[in-house]
Amino acid sequence: MKPAPDWIRQGRQARGLSQAALARLTGLPQRRLSHWERGLRLPDPADVAAIRAVFDRLDAETAAGLPGRRKARWRLLHGGAGGAPPRGRIEAAAVDAFVRGIDPVFSHRRALALAPTGGLRALSLFSGCGGLSAGFAWAGFDLVGHVEIEAAARVVHQANLPGCPVLGADIGALADDALAALGTVDVVFGGPPCQGFSLTGKRRVEDPRNLLWREFLRVVGIARPAVFVMENVRLMASMRTPAGGLVIDEMTAAFAALGYRLTMGNLNAMDFGVPQSRQRWFVIGSRAGEPGLPTGIPGPPRTLRDAIGDLAPLDSGEADARDPLHFAVRHPPHVIAMLRDVPEGASAHQHPDPALRPRSGYNTTYKRLVLDAPASTVSTSFGMISGSRNVHPRATRSLTIREAARCQSFPDDFRFFGTLGQVRAMIGNAVPPLLALAVARHVEGLVPRVRLERTTYRLQGGCSTS
Ligand SMILES: C[S@@+](CC[C@H](N)C(=O)[O-])C[C@H]1O[C@@H](n2cnc3c(N)ncnc32)[C@H](O)[C@@H]1O
Incomplete structure (x- = not known):
């Protein structure tokens, strides 16, 4: 049996991480981390890359003077590896x-x-x-x-x-x-x-x-x-x-x-x-x-369907366990009632039943997007169902962070960190x-x-x- 790859334990401890925390941040089973640290097994290159990526990210956070890792306010959103690293150069x-x-x-x-x-x-x-x-x-x-x-x-x-x-x-x-x-x-x-x-x-x-x-x-x-x-x-x-x-x-x-x-x-x-x-x-x-x-x-322009059509369908309050950025905000029942029967491209303000219309606001708010057209402008408030054109074309909920990032042409392996509000602001402000x-x-x-x-x-x- 080869000696333990001490850099994992040392790197983890130097950054104040428990084994469980490193397991959570890397998405690797804690049992395997324990095996590697005790020299019972050797990590393969993908595991090494995942661990190094977490160490690098934490170092970058520290260098940037972010709030401590332990502060509950600070939410790690996405540390996923996002696909295999590029192998060599790809033709022009x-x-x-x-x-x-x-x-x-x-x-x-x-x-x-x-x-x-x-x-x-x-x-x-x-x-x-x-x-x-x-x-x-x-x-x-x-x-x-x-x-x-x-x-x-x-x-x-x-x-x-x-x-x-x-x-x-x-x-x-x-x-x-x-x-x-x-x-x-x-x-x-x-x-x-x-x-x-x-x-x-x-x-x-x-x-x-x-x-x-x-x-x-x-x-x-x-x-x-x-x-x-x-x-x-x-x-x-x-x-x-x-x-x-x-x-x-x-x-x-x-x-x-x-x-x-x-x-x-x-x-x-x-x-x-x-x-x-x-x-x-x-x-x-x-x-x-x-x-x-x-x-x-x-x-022809690319459409919302091109951007998000392959993502897991989610209802209000649901989350895709495979993608930490693809989760739907849970909306109150009265808002869901207002929007449930509203068709694509229409607003709850146009609801045939006046009792189910919002009390105030413009026709652009509480409005569903159209699946086979380009998405409307993604703003920093895309998570708010009451915002302007933020409602999914079919599901009764606002856009998820992953959906907004896709509409902005951010590839899935572009990584985001921060509070939900910070990440939404970054995406909505971006070119x-x-x-x-x-x-x-x-x-x-x-x-x-x-x-x-x-x-x-x-x-x-x-x-x-x-
Ligand atoms: C419209 S956003 C830029 C988005 C960026 N071009 C992109 O594509 O992701 C403007 C940015 O300027 C930053 N900013 C505002 N005041 C600043 C200042 N005094 N010095 C440096 N950055 C500033 C904001 O925090 C914000 O992230």
């Missing part, structure tokens, strides 16, 4: 099948494995859990760092994009020197918070969050990327400054002063393989002429990774033009644009 043709959603095995790890290496260098701001970052990583960008104020979101970003270090929490506290020390940054991307601009928020012109784009501007001024990508809600286009001007006019002038030409416009995620109608406002800036926007993928991938590929095509321009300048003996 598979990438497009994957992107177009033809490939049913939709895997974050596979996308990372498929990504070309040695790519351009990108910096992620207002990173959230990493929807936008994931798309850039899948396109082959090297992520030089990310900045995100929410500790829980940083943990998720780190767990899924481990090569991308945390540069800081509050972007306002990020020192100019730290940014300058990053070296060449080809692309800066990020989505400043949109609550001040959005209809679901109060849409106040003096909301301090509306000024965070200026922090984005500061970073661009220091990092001097060839291209930047800023994402926000559609309504940003019409938002006014306290002085009465349009925010986007102020933005255009400020970035022009740094030498950037801008293209701005709406992109709908459903045009890029995402099974959801989700309009987002993109501002792309380039130092080498008109950047333009990516064009959509031809073909769908498939949309991000299309943006990243578009942007990639813009960068060499600037590099060429740099070379030209040098040949002419002029000053570099970098």
